[in-house]
Amino acid sequence: QQKVQQSPESLIVPEGGMASLNCTSSDRNVDYFWWYRQHSGKSPKMLMSIFSNGEKEEGRFTVHLNKASLHTSLHIRDSQPSDSALYLCAASAGGYKVVFGSGTRLLVSP
Amino acid sequence: GALVYQYPRRTICKSGTSMRMECQAVGFQATSVAWYRQSPQKTFELIALSTVNSAIKYEQNFTQEKFPISHPNLSFSSMTVLNAYLEDRGLYLCGARDFYEQYFGPGTRLTVL
Numbered sequence: 001q002q003k004v005q006q007s008p009e010s011l012i013v014p015e016g017g018m019a020s021l022n023c024t025s026s027d028r029n030v031d032y033f034w035w036y037r038q039h040s041g042k043s044p045k046m047l048m049s050i051f052s053n054g055e056k057e058e059g060r061f062t063v064h065l066n067k068a069s070l071h072t073s074l075h076i077r078d079s080q081p082s083d084s085a086l087y088l089c090a091a092s093a094g095g096y097k098v099v100f101g102s103g104t105r106l107l108v109s110p
Numbered sequence: 111g112a113l114v115y116q117y118p119r120r121t122i123c124k125s126g127t128s129m130r131m132e133c134q135a136v137g138f139q140a141t142s143v144a145w146y147r148q149s150p151q152k153t154f155e156l157i158a159l160s161t162v163n164s165a166i167k168y169e170q171n172f173t174q175e176k177f178p179i180s181h182p183n184l185s186f187s188s189m190t191v192l193n194a195y196l197e198d199r200g201l202y203l204c205g206a207r208d209f210y211e212q213y214f215g216p217g218t219r220l221t222v223l
Contacts, residue, residue, distance in 0.1 A: 001170075034212060043203060043217040044154075049210075088154070090212070096142035096161050098205065098212055100154040 002027035004091050006101035014109055019076040021104045023089030024069070033072040034098070035063060036088040044088055047074070079108045112138040114206050116215035123194050124223050130190045131218040133204030138213070140206035143187040145179065148217075149200040157202075160187060194222045 003026040013019045023033065032051045036044035050056050050065045050072060057063075062075045076083055089101040115134040123129045133143060142161040146154040158168040160181040168174055181187040187206075191198050201217045 032210070036214075043201065043214055046212075046214070051210075096144070096207055097156070097159050098144060098207070099156065100146070102153040 002030070002091065002093050002097075002099045004089055004099050004101035006087075006089050006104050008104060009102070010105040010107070012107045012109060013079050015079060015081060017079050017108075019079050019083070019106055019108070021074045021076075021087050021089075021106070022071065023073065023091075023101055024071045025091045025093070025099075026070070027091070027093040028070065029093040030067070030070055030091050031094055032092045033063075033065060034090040035061075035072075035074045036090065037083075038086045038088060038103075040085075047087075076106075079106075081108050081110050084108045112136070112208070112211070112213050114204060114213045114215035116202075116204050116218050118218055119216060120219045120221075122221045122223060125195055126193055128190055128192045129194060129220065130188055131202055131204075131220075133187045133189075133206065133215055135185045135206040135213070138206075138208045139184045140187075140208065141184070142207045143181055144205045144207075144212075145177070145187075145189050146203040146205060147198075147200050148203065149197070152200075154203065157189070191220065194220070196222050198222055 034049045035047045038044040086103045113136045117132045145157040157172045160166040179189045204215045
């Protein structure tokens with residue numbers, strides 16, 4: 001049974017700072033990662049997905065993937081108070097099933 | 111663009127009664143539909159996964175007897191929560207994939223009184 005571990009559980013960064021979130025799958029066959037953001041009381045919205053080794057950047061968000069270590073990370077530069085939310089990592093391993101991690105709660109302090 | 115609609119957005123039911131929720135994929139052909147539940151203070155648990163031409167697969171702790179799912183075509187799925195109790199409250203999300211991307215609906219928030 002694939003597990004997705006996220007760290008840290010919670011994170012506080014100052015406004016304008018860099019937030020770095022981590023995610024690791026337990027399944028060696030993992031082939032796709034997604035990062036979602038969920039504001040309180042809302043449904044999750046996809047931020048980025050990645051399936052190739054390396055880096056992908058969209059605006060202030062950068063995602064890294066290292067398939068050998070089954071690890072992905074999300075970096076948010078110039079963090080804003082509106083970035084405060086629960087960040088969820090999800091992964092699939094060669095099929096349709098997508099498993100979520102327990103999330104990292106980010107607080108950006110003004 | 112690809113969208114996933116869910117209905118209803120919010121619902122309240124009495125303990126011991128049942129309620130049905132629906133999921134509609136628009137703008138793409140969903141090759142799989144997954145139902146998730148986010149209970150208060152918890153992450154998303156996968157309830158079941160329904161793929162084209164395959165039987166619906168339920169995860170541990172979830173059964174067809176409790177959460178029967180219908181997936182009659184590539185764009186529509188429904189799930190019923192039978193005999194709902196307090197522990198069934200939460201946000202029920204439908205996620206539809208066109209294999210690469212997974213699109214979520216806004217969720218159905220279930221309150222059980």
